[in-house]
Amino acid sequence: MLEIKDLNVKLKKETLLEDINLKLLSGELNIIIGPNGAGKSTFLKSLIKIVDIYKGEIFLDNRNLTKSSINELSKDIAYMAQFNQNSNLNTIDVLEISRRKHSGFTLKNKDHDLIEEIIKEFELQKFLHRNIDTLSGGERQKIFLAAAIIQEPKVLLLDEPISHLDPKNQIEMLEIIKRKTKENNFITITVLHDLQNALHYANKIIMLKNKRIIDFQDSLNVDEKMVSKLFEIPCKLFWQEGHPFSFFGHSHDELHKNRHSHKKENNDT
Ligand SMILES: Nc1ncnc2c1ncn2[C@@H]1O[C@H](COP(=O)(O)OP(=O)(O)OP(=O)(O)O)[C@@H](O)[C@H]1O
Ligand SMILES: [Mg+2]
Incomplete structure (x- = not known):
């Protein structure tokens, strides 16, 4: 288990992460979702010490990693950055x-x-x-x-690992990430911006907004209200044959229904 207790990250005087508390299990795929600038990449970087931890502790299987160096950590933790250096x-x-x-x-x-x-x-x-x-x-x-x-690794950190991939490769890579996590008992933490794939593949969803975790849920329990609050935009979620479908934007509620609809037949006429 990876246990993160009261993690705070500061850069100079600016707080980048505040009071992060999580217990993550081996064999599970945890997907972080949240707005741009929320602190998702910073969170992964703090776990591998690319950015310094200001306060808090990290335990891996009850071993305190808080004082370990990047070199020591890299035996237990693999990290794939959001942007690759040449x-x-x-x-x-x-x-x-x-x-x-x-x-x-x-x-x-x-x-x-x-x-x-x-x-x-x-x-x-x-x-x-x-x-x-x-x-x-x-x-x-x-x-x-x-x-x-x-x-x-014991802990696999992936920052937007499929952002450049075509749909077929995205699905193949997510299938592999999920399978390897289970087979090898990795504790995997992946940042994704694709809500549908996040809900479909994650065991747990971590919602990070404005430097804090605002929700940590089994992916099947994530609802429209939580996602709308996270991204500050209305979200509709539908499930069909075990697959989640999401739509961001306005909803066709009472306010909108007489103004327009987006039915295909209207476009065809
Ligand atoms: N080295 C730095 N100097 C100054 N500000 C920084 C630094 N690193 C991160 N930040 C700021 O911290 C905040 C969180 O950045 P972070 O990269 O963690 O966001 P993110 O959630 O990964 O966003 P995105 O979805 O755009 O990748 C941002 O406002 C960013 O500008
Ligand atoms: Mg990022």
């Missing part, structure tokens, strides 16, 4: 570097097996000897996601 590395280098955190410079058979497996799973064969800076945004995103997963 690195001038080939795909295979990125994958091998991921395993060196565990095995040192000389990789073992297990490391090579894991790398082989993820190359097949993510269909990375044709990119292996390409410089990742020359790849498309989506291709690069898949490689960084693969690299985070093969670290086999």
Whole structure:
């Protein structure tokens, strides 16, 4: 279990996160949703100490991580950033570097097996000897996601891991993230802006707004009221065959119904 107690982050005098308290379970996919600038990326960065914690404590399986260095943390925590820096590395280098955190410079058979497996799973064969800076945004995103997963961390932090992917790749990657989380008992925390996918794939939804967690829910319990409050925009949620569908914008309530409707037949005439 990952337990976060009274976490506060400040940058100079500005507070970026306030009183974050969470208990996250192994094998579960936790998805953070919330407005731009809410503090989602800052929260992930504070867990891996890219930004300093001002106050609070973090425990992983009752081990206090609060004072650990980034190097120590990176054995237990894998992190994929929202924006990737140019690195001038080939795909295979990125994958091998991921395993060196565990095995040192000389990789073992297990490391090579894991790398082989993820190359097949993510269909990375044709990119292996390409410089990742020359790849498309989506291709690069898949490689960084693969690299985070093969670290086999206890905690997997993914900041908008599918933002550059086409619909097929988005679904494939979310399926893999969910499956690996369960199979490998990861505690996964992923930021997503896509509400439908968030509700469909998450075990738990973390709603972060204005530096604070305003709700932490089983994804099946998330309702229109919570989402509307989070994003300050009306939201309609429908469930069909176990799939959530969301619509943001005005609702066709009493106020609007006589002004217009968006029925298809009106467009056709
Ligand atoms: N190094 C920094 N210096 C100044 N302000 C910062 C810094 N890092 C983050 N912030 C501010 O902290 C707030 C939270 O930023 P953060 O990147 O965590 O937002 P976010 O929820 O991830 O948003 P988005 O959905 O746009 O990615 C923002 O207002 C941002 O401008
Ligand atoms: Mg962000």
